[in-house]
Amino acid sequence: MFGVGGGTSSFAEIEDADLILLWGSNARDAHPIFFHHLLKGIKNGARMWAIDPRRTSSAKFADTWLGLEVGSDIALANALAREIIHNGHADEEFIANATSGYAEFAASVEDWTPERASDATKLPTAEIRALALAIGQSKKVQICWTLGITEHHTGVDNVHALINLALLTGNVGRWGSGLVPLRGQNNVQGGGDMGAIPLRLPGFTDVSDAVQRERCEREWGASLPDQRGWHMSEMFDAMHERALRALWVIGENPADSEADADHARAALSGLDILVVQDLYLTRTAQLADVVFPAAAAWAESDGTVTNSERRVQRVRRAVAPPGEAHDDLEIIFDVAKICGHDWGSPDAEVVWDELRRVSPSHAGMTYARLSDLGGLQWPCLDESDPGAPFLHGRLWQQPLVGARAPFAAVEWRPPLDTLDDDYPFRLTTGRVIDSYNTGVQTERYPSPIRTGDTLDICRADASSIGVTSGDRVAVASRRGAIEMTIRIVEGLPRGLVFSTMHFPGAADVNRLISDAWDPKSGTAEFKATAVRIDRCASEIVAQ
Amino acid sequence: MIDGIEVDAKAGATIRSAAETVGIEIPTLCWARNLNPANACRLCVVEVEGTRPLVASCSRTVEDQMVITTNSARVRENRRSVLELLASAVELDWAESELVAHFVEYEARSDHFDGTKLEEASKIHDDLFAREYSRCVLCYRCVDACGDQAQHTFAIAIAGRGFESRVSTEFDVRLPDSACVYCGNCIAVCPTGALTPLTEFVMRTESTWVQERQVVTHTVCAFCGVGCNLELHVQDDNIVKVTSPSDHDISLGNLCIKGRFGWQHLD
Amino acid sequence: MPNVHFGNGQPTTREQEIVEQFLLEPERATHALSERVLVGGPRRATGIRHLLLPGLWALQDSVGWVSPGGLKALCDSLGVPLAEAYGVATFYELLQSEPPPEVLIRQCDDITCMLFSSGNLGVEGSRVGSSCLGQCDSSAAAVVQRPGHGTAIVTESVGASTPVVAAPAGARLLRRIFNGGATTIADYRSVGGYTALEVAIEIGSSGVLGAIQQSGLRGRGGAAFPTGAKWLAVADSLSSTKYVIANADESEPGTFKDRVLMEQDPFALIEALTIAGLTVGADCGWIYIRGEYTLSYARIKSAISEAHSTGFLGADVAGSGRPFDIEVRRGGGAYVCGEETALLQSIEGYRGEPRSKPPYPTSDGLFGQPTLINNVETLVNVLEILHQGPAEWRSVGSAESPGTRLFCLSGHVARPGVYEHPMGTTLGRVLSDAGGVAAGSELQMILLGGAAGGFVSPEQLHVELSFEGARSAGLSLGSGAIVVFDASVDLPKVVARVAKFFANESCGKCVPCRIGTQRQMEIVAGRSGGLRVLDDLDQVMTDSSICGLGQAASSLVRSARNLGVI
Incomplete structure (x- = not known):
């Protein structure tokens, strides 16, 4: 945000917040140890509002749970902004000093009365007003979110809507306030920082940045394209169009994890060559022409990962990889050698020091410092730099140094996969505490609390369909149908059902999901699928 | 003034932490770096001038002009008796090395008091946890870690009263039927081996657990984006247990079920 | 959503009803404003946690036990984790967590009742032993619990030993009781009730504080702490929320004076607590009554309701312009809850385990707020101080122990009961005023101060019963219990019973x-070890226990060894 690809805050800051908005995140299950910090904040007196269509295990710790309609986040955020402005709680001094685009933004939310937002969100206007008041009256607000915000066709706009709230109230750049996107995977932040996204070079600089490109070209002795590449969703489109013919997948299981899984599997099967490098023979690996068995990066090889608070930490080899499995680095070096490039012997620290030369934000992070200090948060410009617990403190400097932080007027657009008489239920997916993503690793340890392929539903809806816990049902979307097991739970409003995506073997949920994606981020609409639920499951699937 | 040394302690510091700043170590059992002590074991007692009973140094905060004696004959006798009482009631052969060292330091004999032992069958209800309350000293650490000092799951509490007090789920239901989410943060703080990961329990009962052959490597958890630090305990090129450093500010010794047990996919 | 877990037990319709009747909507841990909006969270649940013990009592009295389903219904409503609530329920003797028999009789077999061969008290059922029930002026007592019929006390007196209330040297605290008691506000008013409150309102907070300090009153609960200093500490606190608490958890074996005060003169306690509240600046008072004292509970509840309807409690207390209300809590059957911090934990809905002190309740008490906690007898003295003025009040007793003291005589004494004597009266005089040792036998030993007290031999009857007099004889007045043993008593059995009492009552x-209490019990009963380790036990319990229970748990054993009893 504001040109920097990372959350603004350290985990510990939430312990000192006055108000916590947990928005589209079930951190209790998905980020349990972050939630420990959040609980300390509550113990220290913070109020918490959970904004989530489900009353999740996280929401049970909230002073107030707002179960908004799936995909109505922008409507709520815009109405909150309007109320904050009308209450006189906008931080005018901060806005004048450090932001741009305020007038346009204020005009854009003016139509978002609580009544209009209430229509979109199905929340009472009184609670919308109460939350706006709480935000306006709190000194230190932390806004935390996860995929409940980003996995929509308006994911990027959703994030902007939250950033707007923080800018409006000056809740950024100071300890205890800030914007906290919780990363879903242990190194999704690091991957982006290293340039493993289509428009970035190492250090999160744009490929169009000639200075940075030249620095990398010099380091690597190769010329680099100045145009962005494809993101995942574009790559799958390109596979279908046969514009992309060869794919090397490292540590990812897109055959299970992509939206509209049937479509994704067809694309992977149609490739000229598919190379998969993984710990296990995943569904993707089973489609591959070549499989490289890989070492587990966190226990069988050396390196670094970067967490949600921009902290780079060391991972270390503790045991030898089994059989013919090799460290990712070794595999890549070996392939390079076959291709005629001898890069020497693979050494994680040598590779890291190369990164430090091309990424100024990481320049001060030697392996020794990372070990001694328990990790360092970027930017860390030299070896005397303690790193940055939070970002954007500069926005409070007067006069302002550097660019203004822009407001972004965003408009609400409901989910693309609309509900109708044929598909009357909204299916949303998410994680549970003991499992992870497509279950490649977590299905291989004996969790006593595994839920399996359940479809969570409220009691009223279950009886309207005539089913009860344990019944098998057919769940059909406009893309496909699967069988699942009903589980009646509390905390779901009528019309909403929930499933995890951890058990693609038992319930191939991603076959139901639309691959319509956010044009700005390439993220598919995982959180908002229109489905139909029927008894007598086997017959319907057979059709 | 601690043992004749003038100590300039911060307001709010405990006697124990103030003593630590001048190199005086006071033994404890219910104290852990990442928890507030329950003040239950009474191993850390010291003499405070003007106070008749001994004072728990882990909980009592320092006051101006306090005169403290940490190692008098009276203090040592009391500590010895506390250790001997514990040994008279529970099995301590799996206890952490510090506790074993205290027995030597205070010349405590495990047969000094004899009487009824705490007898409880092992509770193994799943593939991850083993609980043997015949080893439990009721230090409250597991209850606090499960409760409002870390996990906020509250699957276990102290039930019963007096010598019959036990750490228990509601109505002693099996762990999988309780609120437990298997984070294992209780296991992590248990000082006596009453709570162990099943992997460790099996190796200990089969006598294949050899601490001296184990190496601990620090790494980072492979699952969500929080970045909890892990300590991989490796014996003979196999991971045998995973813990988290209690002094790392992300996790403070805590993990979730995936971090503490998810490694088993490597087996 | 497994994290907030409410277990698998399903409440019966009856249990669901009990919980619903017990808790009004605003007292629920969560409140749905719509299908999509719910207020709740840990803060709200903490705010109503103090309703846990009354809720457990509601289940116990209605269905005879705290069943898995009943506990689930209650926990669901209060937002208390099941395991914690189970821990609380199993802490208390009177709360059953297993299916109950039709009639459960908890018959006292403690130091006084064990002296008499008692019959079945006219009830049949499943019989278990019990610690002292505070009915020692009778010769047999039991708590009877029946599903649907709650909890009741039955007692029986043998021979001529009808309980008496007497004040041979001039009644103060027992004044009204002497004249038949005052259980309605009309009766209470007719004998000068609520005039002390009038004085208190007139002289104001500083006037009351001055009077109590000048009186030299010291706490009657056992610790003898100067009452004025406690009141002043709470009054001086700047906190906007404060509490006053009457500790009516009278559980020391051989002690029953507070029960007699509450049963027969309930308004005195209420008036005194009201004065305490107005004086220290508390709007809310609590009376924590021992669970077995069912009549005290009923009388106090009814008196509070009368005081409300006559303007002596409520938004404007007796025209003072100040609000004051009283909540009553019933203990669950746990001696340790008489310890002031354990009592706080118990009110707050936790296990009655003592907190470490300091901080003291005067700064960090109930719900973390400054709190004044006084024993019932101590509080009732305040009325007399305000009536008479501190100078007159302290004209009886000694300089260090001014005022009178209530003594509870039981055992082999001719006329068991509550006696009021000036502090400093000799033990011999107190005994003879009660008619001496019961006819036809001879004094062997006296237990002074209850289980936490010590033995006094017949040679020591000259000892003066004041704080300093007892101290110089190596004794403690404790709760004012005086249990008389004649020559027929097997004293080692008494010592063993006391050792068992502490093992039963240790919070753990x-x-x-x-x-330590477990080992002491085993050794004294001759079940293990030898007497040689009793010194080590005595030292470690006395020096290193958290609270007064453990610190005093070996005092009688020590006393018995000193006198060669064991």
Whole structure:
């Protein structure tokens, strides 16, 4: 945000917040140890509002749970902004000093009365007003979110809507306030920082940045394209169009994890060559022409990962990889050698020091410092730099140094996969505490609390369909149908059902999901699928 | 003034932490770096001038002009008796090395008091946890870690009263039927081996657990984006247990079920 | 959503009803404003946690036990984790967590009742032993619990030993009781009730504080702490929320004076607590009554309701312009809850385990707020101080122990009951005023101060019963219990019973007390070890236990060894 690809805050800051908005995140299950910090904040007196269509295990710790309609986040955020402005709680001094685009933004939310937002969100206007008041009256607000915000066709706009709230109230750049996107995977932040996204070079600089490109070209002795590449969703489109013919997948299981899984599997099967490098023979690996068995990066090889608070930490080899499995680095070096490039012997620290030369934000992070200090948060410009617990403190400097932080007027657009008489239920997916993503690793340890392929539903809806816990049902979307097991739970409003995506073997949920994606981020609409639920499951699937 | 040394302690510091700043170590059992002590074991007692009973140094905060004696004959006798009482009631052969060292330091004999032992069958209800309350000293650490000092799951509490007090789920239901989410943060703080990961329990009962052959490597958890630090305990090129450093500010010794047990996919 | 877990037990319709009747909507841990909006969270649940013990009592009295389903219904409503609530329920003797028999009789077999061969008290059922029930002026007592019929006390007196209330040297505290008691506000007013409150309102907070300090009153609960200093500490606190608490958890074996005060003169306690509240600046008072004292509970509840309807409690207390209300809590059957911090934990809905002190309740008490906690007898003295003025009040007793003291005589004494004497009266005089040793036998030993007290031999009858007099004889007045043993008594059995009492009543939190009381019981009963380790036990329990229970748990054993009893 504001040109920097990372959350603004350290985990510990939430312990000192006055108000916590947990928005589209079930951190209790998905980020349990972050939630420990959040609980300390509550113990220290913070109020918490959970904004989530489900009353999740996280929401049970909230002073107030707002179960908004799936995909109505922008409507709520815009109405909150309007109320904050009308209450006189906008931080005018901060806005004048450090932001741009305020007038346009204020005009854009003016139509978002609580009544209009209430229509979109199905929340009472009184609670919308109460939350706006709480935000306006709190000194230190932390806004935390996860995929409940980003996995929509308006994911990027959703994030902007939250950033707007923080800018409006000056809740950024100071300890205890800030914007906290919780990363879903242990190194999704690091991957982006290293340039493993289509428009970035190492250090999160744009490929169009000639200075940075030249620095990398010099380091690597190769010329680099100045145009962005494809993101995942574009790559799958390109596979279908046969514009992309060869794919090397490292540590990812897109055959299970992509939206509209049937479509994704067809694309992977149609490739000229598919190379998969993984710990296990995943569904993707089973489609591959070549499989490289890989070492587990966190226990069988050396390196670094970067967490949600921009902290780079060391991972270390503790045991030898089994059989013919090799460290990712070794595999890549070996392939390079076959291709005629001898890069020497693979050494994680040598590779890291190369990164430090091309990424100024990481320049001060030697392996020794990372070990001694328990990790360092970027930017860390030299070896005397303690790193940055939070970002954007500069926005409070007067006069302002550097660019203004822009407001972004965003408009609400409901989910693309609309509900109708044929598909009357909204299916949303998410994680549970003991499992992870497509279950490649977590299905291989004996969790006593595994839920399996359940479809969570409220009691009223279950009886309207005539089913009860344990019944098998057919769940059909406009893309496909699967069988699942009903589980009646509390905390779901009528019309909403929930499933995890951890058990693609038992319930191939991603076959139901639309691959319509956010044009700005390439993220598919995982959180908002229109489905139909029927008894007598086997017959319907057979059709 | 601690043992004749003038100590300039911060307001709010405990006697124990103030003593630590001048190199005086006071033994404890219910104290852990990442928890507030329950003040239950009474191993850390010291003499405070003007106070008749001994004072728990882990909980009592320092006051101006306090005169403290940490190692008098009276203090040592009391500590010895506390250790001997514990040994008279529970099995301590799996206890952490510090506790074993205290027995030597205070010349405590495990047969000094004899009487009824705490007898409880092992509770193994799943593939991850083993609980043997015949080893439990009721230090409250597991209850606090499960409760409002870390996990906020509250699957276990102290039930019963007096010598019959036990750490228990509601109505002693099996762990999988309780609120437990298997984070294992209780296991992590248990000082006596009453709570162990099943992997460790099996190796200990089969006598294949050899601490001296184990190496601990620090790494980072492979699952969500929080970045909890892990300590991989490796014996003979196999991971045998995973813990988290209690002094790392992300996790403070805590993990979730995936971090503490998810490694088993490597087996 | 497994994290907030409410277990698998399903409440019966009856249990669901009990919980719903017990808790009004605003007292629920969560409140749905719509299908999509719910207020709740840990803060709200903490705010109503103090309703847990009354809720458990509601289940116990209605269905005879705290069943898995009943507990689930209650926990669901209060937002208390099941395991914690189970821990609380199993802490208390009177709460059953297993299916109950039709009639459960908890018959006292403690130091006084054990002296008499008691019959079945006219009830049949499943019989278990019990610690002292505070009915020692009778010769047999039991708590009877029947599903649907709650909890009741039955007593029986043998021979001529009808309980008496007497004040041979001039009644103060027993004044009204002497004249038949005052259980309605009309009766209470007719004998000068609520005039002390009038004085208090007239002279104001500083006037009351001055009077109590000048009186030299010291706490009657056992610790003898100067009452004026406690009141002043709470009054001086700047906190906007404060509490006053009457500690009516009278559980020391051989002690029943507070029960007699509450049963027969309930308004005195209420008036005194009201004065305490107005004086220290508390709007809310609590009376924590021992669970077995069912009549005290009923009388106090009814008196509070009368005081409300006559303007002596409520938004404007007796025209003072100040609000004051009283909540009553019933203990669950746990001696340790008489310890002031354990009592706080119990009110707050936790296990009655003592907190470490300091901080003291005067700064960090109930719900973390400054709190004044006084014993019932101590509080009732305040009325007399305000009536008479501090100078007159302290004209009886000694300089260090001014005022009178209530003594509870039981055992082999001719006329068991509550006696009021000036502090400093000799033990011999107190005994003879009660008619001496019961006819036809001879004094062997006296137990002074209850289980936490010590033996007094017949040679020591000259000892003066004041704080300093007892101290110089190596004794303690404790709760004012005086249990008389004649020559027929097997004293080692009495010592063994006391050792068992402490093992039963130890909360279990700290090692010295939890394991120490168990070992002491085993050794004294001759079941293990030898007397040689009793010195080590005495030292570690006395020096290293958290609270007074463990610190005093070996005092009688020590006393018995000193006198060669064991």
